[in-house]
Amino acid sequence: MTSQINLRLQHSYPGFSLDLDLQLPGKGVTALFGDSGSGKTTCLRCIAGLERATQAYVQINDEVWQDSQRDHFVPVHKRALGYIFQEASLFPHLSVRANLEFGLKRIARHERRVDLAHATELLGITHLLERAPNNLSGGERQRVGIARALLTSPKLLLMDEPLAALDNQRKREILPYLERLHAELDIPVLYVSHSQDEVARLADHIVLLREGKALASGPIGETLARLDLPLARGDDAGVVIGGQVCHYNLHYQLLTLQLPGSTQQLRVAHASLAVGQTLRVKVQARDISLSLVPGEHSSILNCLRVTVVSETAADNRAHVLVRLDADGTTLLARITRFSRDQLHLYPGQALWAQIKAVAVLA
Amino acid sequence: MPLTSADFSAIWLTLQLASLTTVILLIVGTPIALWLAHTRSRLRGPIGAIVALPLVLPPTVIGFYLLLTMGPHGYVGQFTQFLGLGTLTFSFAGLVIGSVIYSMPFVVQPLQNAFTAIGPRLLEVAATLRANPWDTFFSVILPLARPGFITAAILGFAHTVGEFGVVLMIGGNIPEKTRVVSVQIYDHVEALEYAQAHWLAGAMVVFSFLVLLALYSSRKSQTSWS
Numbered sequence: 001m002t003s004q005i006n007l008r009l010q011h012s013y014p015g016f017s018l019d020l021d022l023q024l025p026g027k028g029v030t031a032l033f034g035d036s037g038s039g040k041t042t043c044l045r046c047i048a049g050l051e052r053a054t055q056a057y058v059q060i061n062d063e064v065w066q067d068s069q070r071d072h073f074v075p076v077h078k079r080a081l082g083y084i085f086q087e088a089s090l091f092p093h094l095s096v097r098a099n100l101e102f103g104l105k106r107i108a109r110h111e112r113r114v115d116l117a118h119a120t121e122l123l124g125i126t127h128l129l130e131r132a133p134n135n136l137s138g139g140e141r142q143r144v145g146i147a148r149a150l151l152t153s154p155k156l157l158l159m160d161e162p163l164a165a166l167d168n169q170r171k172r173e174i175l176p177y178l179e180r181l182h183a184e185l186d187i188p189v190l191y192v193s194h195s196q197d198e199v200a201r202l203a204d205h206i207v208l209l210r211e212g213k214a215l216a217s218g219p220i221g222e223t224l225a226r227l228d229l230p231l232a233r234g235d236d237a238g239v240v241i242g243g244q245v246c247h248y249n250l251h252y253q254l255l256t257l258q259l260p261g262s263t264q265q266l267r268v269a270h271a272s273l274a275v276g277q278t279l280r281v282k283v284q285a286r287d288i289s290l291s292l293v294p295g296e297h298s299s300i301l302n303c304l305r306v307t308v309v310s311e312t313a314a315d316n317r318a319h320v321l322v323r324l325d326a327d328g329t330t331l332l333a334r335i336t337r338f339s340r341d342q343l344h345l346y347p348g349q350a351l352w353a354q355i356k357a358v359a360v361l362a
Numbered sequence: 363m364p365l366t367s368a369d370f371s372a373i374w375l376t377l378q379l380a381s382l383t384t385v386i387l388l389i390v391g392t393p394i395a396l397w398l399a400h401t402r403s404r405l406r407g408p409i410g411a412i413v414a415l416p417l418v419l420p421p422t423v424i425g426f427y428l429l430l431t432m433g434p435h436g437y438v439g440q441f442t443q444f445l446g447l448g449t450l451t452f453s454f455a456g457l458v459i460g461s462v463i464y465s466m467p468f469v470v471q472p473l474q475n476a477f478t479a480i481g482p483r484l485l486e487v488a489a490t491l492r493a494n495p496w497d498t499f500f501s502v503i504l505p506l507a508r509p510g511f512i513t514a515a516i517l518g519f520a521h522t523v524g525e526f527g528v529v530l531m532i533g534g535n536i537p538e539k540t541r542v543v544s545v546q547i548y549d550h551v552e553a554l555e556y557a558q559a560h561w562l563a564g565a566m567v568v569f570s571f572l573v574l575l576a577l578y579s580s581r582k583s584q585t586s587w588s
Binding site: 048050075076077078079081082083085087089091092093102103106107148149152 | 483484486487488489490491492493494495497501502505506
């Protein structure tokens, strides 16, 4: 029994071709990230069998869903998957309860690992059961759609931009539920998105797609910090750090996090958390400034000892991106080319990174 | 007594013909409409056009070709003779076949519209929720397309009741076998029995009005989901 997702997909239609060969972790959340037209959705549809890729090998842990060389193709309704579409697509002629039971009824009793009470509680929709889908808000509908998919006890959850059709407030409403899902259920998730924030918040692993090909595939922390990928050059560039809670200052409401494998610390404004818990934060490249001396007498809370690793051009001529190492944790800093020359930056140089803001992700 | 027993037997025959035709059309028309609504095949255009042909062709043209193919020298006729069934022309079975073809677009098109309106997404959702295609048909397509089925059944039935040209070409005018109401009215008029013709024709007007009334009033209440 292998805990791995193996994908080989070759599929083309006029004006587009998908050509992927990926080994993905068989647990946790893997983000398929890319612009529209990069093949994210097609990839997901081929995995589900909603589209039949011409040449394909699809293996989800110990099950092979498609092997075109042996002419093996498991029809969609026989694949133990949950698919969340961009719009919730609830059945309009059925109540919320009947929608939820649609998939549940169709799987054998001994295969049910998620029950109705658990799923509705997990997604906060218990009070909606007797309603008609028409009377739900967009966010509620999407939560029902997610619960409906979970109730088939899937071995793989495929989510196609589940938040894209929602406004920011609805997104904030659903994200915590997705995080609970991640924390409480042991189902691997393939999550399609073009939002770097969603990806940073939810994903453990990221596949970067462009024009039907995978530019990169790797753990989220490493991959976001790679200077050779277009991710680092954008305005949203930054790194995700999983810090361990080591102190809480009640008076100032500040939480202190320790960088993995280091004594250096980050302080963030946050409610109290138990010592030892891991908190995921994102540090944007544009929020880091570099200095040759430790920043004192400043309102900036966080100042880390770092060494310069490398640098690359940003998406405009005025800026450069500098990759930094803080005792094993990679950081990206977006500074002006002018500042770089003023500081005479060179690889191996030790300096101080002042962090203006740390965004708490989860 | 305004209606004669010959009139009643014509009405009875018409109702039998229209009911049987409607049932057959719903069974045959549903897969055709499903295919037309969802296929990406190049044959979609031609098949759709063939199904719609009876809308524009004079009934006598359809009747003429049916007469030839089902007659003793036609392919169908030779086949039915080979099976020992004789020919289908001038028989009730022949009328049913003619009516099925003649009323086909009136059943297929409302169904096709209903299936197109459901769209492919909900069917994909059903498949990802473990429903096989038959299951999906009965648990998703049928309930969502119910207004389409009602419209199709009413139009198919009413249109068959109203047919004349095809019946005359392939069925002739045999009492209790092929003499339907429209032919009976024609006979009355030919025989200058205008009073008799009035009663039957009036009944047809009332019937048709009621059918359409039912259809249009039910349409108003069909907007419950979008």
